[in-house]
Amino acid sequence: MAGVDYLADERNKAEFDVDSMKIVWAGSRHTFEVADRISKLVANDPAFRKDDRPMLPRKELFKNTLRKAAYAWKLITELRLSEEEASKLRFFVDEPAYTDLHWGMFVPALKGQCTDEQQSKWLPLAYKMQIIGCYAQTELGHGSNVQGLETTATFDPQTDEFVIHSPTLTSSKCYHTVEVLCTWWPGGLGKVSTHAVVYARLITDGKDHGVHGFIVQLRSMEDHKPLPGITVGDIGMKFGNGAYNTMDNGVLTLDHVRIPRDQMMMRVSQVTREGKYKQSDVPRQLVYGTMVYVRQKIVADASCALSKAVCIATRYSAVRRQFGSQNGGPETQSAHYRKSYTGLIQVIDYKTQQNRLFPLLASAYAFRFVGEWLKWLYTDVTQRLAVNDFSTLPEAHACTAGLKSLTTTATADGIEECRKLCGGHGYLCTSGLPELFAVYVPACTYEGDNIVLLLQVARFLMKTVSQIGSGKQPVGTIAYMGRVEHLLKSRCSVQRAEDWLNPSQVLEAFEARAARMSVSCAQNLSKFSNPEEGFAELSADLVEAAVAHCQLIVVSKFLDKLQQDIPGKGVKQLLQAVCGIYYLSLLHKHQGEFLATSYITPKQAALASDQLRALYSKVRPNAIALVDSFNYTDHFLGSILGCYDGNVYPKLYEAAKKDPLNDTVVPDGYHEYLKPLLKQQLHSAKL
Numbered sequence: 001m002a003g004v005d006y007l008a009d010e011r012n013k014a015e016f017d018v019d020s021m022k023i024v025w026a027g028s029r030h031t032f033e034v035a036d037r038i039s040k041l042v043a044n045d046p047a048f049r050k051d052d053r054p055m056l057p058r059k060e061l062f063k064n065t066l067r068k069a070a071y072a073w074k075l076i077t078e079l080r081l082s083e084e085e086a087s088k089l090r091f092f093v094d095e096p097a098y099t100d101l102h103w104g105m106f107v108p109a110l111k112g113q114c115t116d117e118q119q120s121k122w123l124p125l126a127y128k129m130q131i132i133g134c135y136a137q138t139e140l141g142h143g144s145n146v147q148g149l150e151t152t153a154t155f156d157p158q159t160d161e162f163v164i165h166s167p168t169l170t171s172s173k174c175y176h177t178v179e180v181l182c183t184w185w186p187g188g189l190g191k192v193s194t195h196a197v198v199y200a201r202l203i204t205d206g207k208d209h210g211v212h213g214f215i216v217q218l219r220s221m222e223d224h225k226p227l228p229g230i231t232v233g234d235i236g237m238k239f240g241n242g243a244y245n246t247m248d249n250g251v252l253t254l255d256h257v258r259i260p261r262d263q264m265m266m267r268v269s270q271v272t273r274e275g276k277y278k279q280s281d282v283p284r285q286l287v288y289g290t291m292v293y294v295r296q297k298i299v300a301d302a303s304c305a306l307s308k309a310v311c312i313a314t315r316y317s318a319v320r321r322q323f324g325s326q327n328g329g330p331e332t333q334s335a336h337y338r339k340s341y342t343g344l345i346q347v348i349d350y351k352t353q354q355n356r357l358f359p360l361l362a363s364a365y366a367f368r369f370v371g372e373w374l375k376w377l378y379t380d381v382t383q384r385l386a387v388n389d390f391s392t393l394p395e396a397h398a399c400t401a402g403l404k405s406l407t408t409t410a411t412a413d414g415i416e417e418c419r420k421l422c423g424g425h426g427y428l429c430t431s432g433l434p435e436l437f438a439v440y441v442p443a444c445t446y447e448g449d450n451i452v453l454l455l456q457v458a459r460f461l462m463k464t465v466s467q468i469g470s471g472k473q474p475v476g477t478i479a480y481m482g483r484v485e486h487l488l489k490s491r492c493s494v495q496r497a498e499d500w501l502n503p504s505q506v507l508e509a510f511e512a513r514a515a516r517m518s519v520s521c522a523q524n525l526s527k528f529s530n531p532e533e534g535f536a537e538l539s540a541d542l543v544e545a546a547v548a549h550c551q552l553i554v555v556s557k558f559l560d561k562l563q564q565d566i567p568g569k570g571v572k573q574l575l576q577a578v579c580g581i582y583y584l585s586l587l588h589k590h591q592g593e594f595l596a597t598s599y600i601t602p603k604q605a606a607l608a609s610d611q612l613r614a615l616y617s618k619v620r621p622n623a624i625a626l627v628d629s630f631n632y633t634d635h636f637l638g639s640i641l642g643c644y645d646g647n648v649y650p651k652l653y654e655a656a657k658k659d660p661l662n663d664t665v666v667p668d669g670y671h672e673y674l675k676p677l678l679k680q681q682l683h684s685a686k687l
């Protein structure tokens with residue numbers, strides 16, 4: 001029946017004020033209002049329809065994305081949307097597009113790595129989208145190892161130009177040769193970008209100065225054809241239907257392409273008219289600055305993708321009933337459920353379902369808050385860099401790299417878990433989960449492979465441990481290393497399950513585990529005469545130490561959030577329970593590490609599990625309200641299983657009827673392939 005809210009009973013159970021929680025989730029009342037307005041604008045505009053994506057052939061899919069992006073840009077300019085509103089529009093349109101790379105990497109690269117003069121030339125063009133850019137760093141043979149890139153930019157003092165060249169190029173015209181060492185992967189490159197920031201080894205006077213960024217025009221502004229010396233195209237279909245195939249990830253070869261000298265991005269280093277290489281007093285690492293910016297954005301996006309999957313799985317788990325009986329009779333599986341409920345059991349009431357779902361719900365909130373904090377850290381480091389204070393850059397790099405790795409791994413795994421939590425129906429495209437997984441999972445690889453990034457964190461940790469006792473006091477997220485002596489000796493004081501609700505106790509447990517794992521790695525490293533050899537040999541342990549450090553950051557930022565004034569009936573109490581689920585589920589999952597480092601005893605680990613179960617019971621009646629607090633429209637969720645009213649079954653049935661295979665009762669191909677087969681069997685059966 002239209003208009004019935006099948007989840008109304010669930011919503012009535014909530015013990016907190018959902019409207020207040022919506023504001024906590026959004027970050028502020030203002031942010032909530034902007035998001036609410038823009039999400040409705042998108043949801044109500046048929047131009048942004050997306051349910052057909054998994055069915056569209058690639059060419060149509062891509063053209064459709066071009067149409068949506070052009071339409072979105074028209075809205076942005078006609079409605080004079082602010083940057084915040086435009087960014088929300090991109091978010092709710094929910095379709096990877098070349099615009100992500102233009103705004104998310106090309107523009108930030110211009111801002112971070114160009115001189116003021118260069119910015120004043122290029123930024124106005126990019127802001128008006130009169131040029132469209134991408135970030136062309138990764139090559140066919142080199143992604144993680146940026147220092148190993150092989151494209152060259154050789155200065156020609158005769159003409160005051162750089163000659164950009166993809167080496168070991170045996171053919172510039174076709175992709176069939178094996179020795180083409182081209183640029184490979186950049187989003188927006190394949191079919192759209194007019195310009196690219198290309199990373200290449202700078203060569204002056206025969207000397208290699210390492211990797212630098214250059215602005216290269218790729219296509220004619222008249223007819224969009226590649227300029228001389230440039231071969232460019234799409235790299236082909238990627239994982240999943242729809243999903244990331246809306247993006248034109250590209251391949252590029254540059255055959256002695258000439259660009260003016262002032263198209264080298266010269267904030268970090270310069271080449272003079274005479275061909276002299278000069279370095280500014282800013283650190284070389286700023287060449288990697290765009291990656292720091294995007295990793296921070298990716299952390300903020302992780303909570304969005306995970307919350308979307310969790311919202312679908314939570315709502316469906318409340319709708320779906322399995323076992324029990326219509327009247328609570330003898331088929332009911334266990335006495336516990338028979339006592340608590342009459343009728344069929346909602347799958348959300350199974351403790352196993354809660355044990356898989358609620359930690360993901362808690363992670364979505366945890367990532368939201370750590371994402372907010374990381375945005376603050378990034379803003380802070382940017383302001384410092386502007387006045388040549390580079391002191392916090394290593395920490396910003398470690399935090400963005402580590403949290404990008406931690407949150408994207410957990411989110412990709414979490415989306416897949418949500419699919420399984422929805423049983424068979426989770427496997428249908430109309431659940432929204434297959435496409436969400438396919439579109440999200442490359443986040444574990446792009447912008448830095450997650451293991452490679454954790455190894456960067458481990459280097460930062462080992463450097464910090466080696467400096468203990470040198471008088472240099474660790475600060476920020478690594479400040480706990482300053483108390484390492486205490487953390488190595490201390491023992492957990494938990495005696496009752498409720499003691500695990502004490503924030504300072506929890507913080508010390510996570511600090512002690514992280515510190516002990518780092519110190520143990522450092523001790524093992526010191527046994528190697530060659531530190532690089534030791535680092536390679538111990539890299540699996542180092543990755544675990546890095547994960548422990550990153551989890552500590554997330555836990556501590558969630559606990560910090562709870563120290564703030566949080567208005568709204570019951571909101572803080574619920575967030576305390578959610579936070580408890582986050583850290584206790586981590587403690588349970590990694591209890592081997594907490595036990596092996598001897599900070600906790602097996603008894604204390606068991607008490608943590610008792611407390612965790614109690615928190616599941618506290619959160620259970622609030623589960624639907626907690627996911628309603630994300631304030632997602634049905635359009636954004638793109639899932640029948642997650643629809644707001646919970647009216648799942650009729651919608652599944654209707655959607656199945658609309659599948660193209662059901663356009664005819666007898667399928668195409670019957671006459672060619674089925675009928676002869678069936679006839680032949682009939683014939684032989686008669687024999």
Ligand SMILES: CCCCCCCC/C=C\CCCCCCCCCCCCCC(=O)SCCNC(=O)CCNC(=O)[C@H](O)C(C)(C)COP(=O)(O)OP(=O)(O)OC[C@H]1O[C@@H](n2cnc3c(N)ncnc32)[C@H](O)[C@@H]1OP(=O)(O)O
Nearest residue numbers: 069072086087090099103104144146285288397446447448
């Ligand atoms: C639909 C219509 C909508 C229209 C709407 C329009 C409006 C839209 C508005 C807004 C939109 C915003 C959109 C934003 C969304 C963004 C989406 C992005 C999608 C992402 C796509 C993916 C892109 C990519 O993948 S780009 C390629 C990324 N590549 C990598 O990440 C490579 C990984 N490798 C590395 O990072 C490094 O090479 C390394 C870290 C592995 C280096 O290793 P190394 O050991 O060789 O070290 P080095 O010698 O290079 O460095 C030593 C030194 O430097 C320090 N270091 C390293 N990295 C950094 C860094 N990044 N920052 C600072 N410091 C760094 C390192 O620690 C060492 O320091 P020491 O002190 O120890 O020497």
Ligand SMILES: Cc1cc2nc3c(=O)[nH]c(=O)nc-3n(C[C@H](O)[C@H](O)[C@H](O)COP(=O)(O)OP(=O)(O)OC[C@H]3O[C@@H](n4cnc5c(N)ncnc54)[C@H](O)[C@@H]3O)c2cc1C
Nearest residue numbers: 135136137138142143144185186187442445446447448451
């Ligand atoms: C969807 C998508 C979009 C992308 N968009 C862009 C873009 O716009 N611009 C751009 O320039 N690039 C882009 N990329 C490329 C991306 O940044 C790289 O793929 C990524 O950095 C990983 O590098 P790689 O492919 O070389 O992986 P590899 O480094 O080859 O990784 C292969 C395996 O080796 C392991 N490994 C590698 N090095 C080490 C090490 N030192 N120690 C231990 N293990 C190691 C990794 O963990 C991984 O398991 C994109 C990639 C994807 C998938």
